[in-house]
Amino acid sequence: MQYPTAKKSLKQQARPVIQTKLLKNHDRILYVNGLFTPPKSEERPVVSAKETEEWRSLFTMVLIAGFGAIMLVISVIGSYGINATNQLEAYEQKLTQQIESMRIEKTLKHEEINALKTNPEYIELVARKNLGLVHASELIYYLPPSETNSYHKDN
Numbered sequence: 001m002q003y004p005t006a007k008k009s010l011k012q013q014a015r016p017v018i019q020t021k022l023l024k025n026h027d028r029i030l031y032v033n034g035l036f037t038p039p040k041s042e043e044r045p046v047v048s049a050k051e052t053e054e055w056r057s058l059f060t061m062v063l064i065a066g067f068g069a070i071m072l073v074i075s076v077i078g079s080y081g082i083n084a085t086n087q088l089e090a091y092e093q094k095l096t097q098q099i100e101s102m103r104i105e106k107t108l109k110h111e112e113i114n115a116l117k118t119n120p121e122y123i124e125l126v127a128r129k130n131l132g133l134v135h136a137s138e139l140i141y142y143l144p145p146s147e148t149n150s151y152h153k154d155n
Helices: 025-032 049-077 082-118 120-131 147-154
Strands: none
Touching: 049 082, 082 120
16 A cells, blocks of 8 residues: 655654554564555454463473373383393393302312312212222122112103
8 A cells, every 4th residue: 555645744644554463673664664564464363372371381281291101101111111121130130040050060060179189088989989880899799670670760
């Protein structure tokens, strides 16, 4: 819309106010000086600030709840979650028990080695048990296997 320039100066003329949206400072200066006409605003229903604030708070709550749900799922199922941690703890206990049994076995083997090096009675016991050796002065009796012994061997 063009403003009339005759008879009155631009500052003295009454102009209709068309603007409904907020303008930036630069835009206001240009419109006040009359160089441009303000853009036509689209008719939109006016939304109250309270309603806008309610929507923002609702969106924020949904966003936080979603983030919390995702973190809960990750903490239960994820690779560092509760299930994985429990499995790792069970595996650690199993390995600890194996290490302890191996230490005991190692101690027994060292004692056996020491006994084989130093104790002649233990050497004789091992020779009798594992190799079936006997003294020259001992008598050996070979007994036929009995039925009760063969019955127990079959089962």
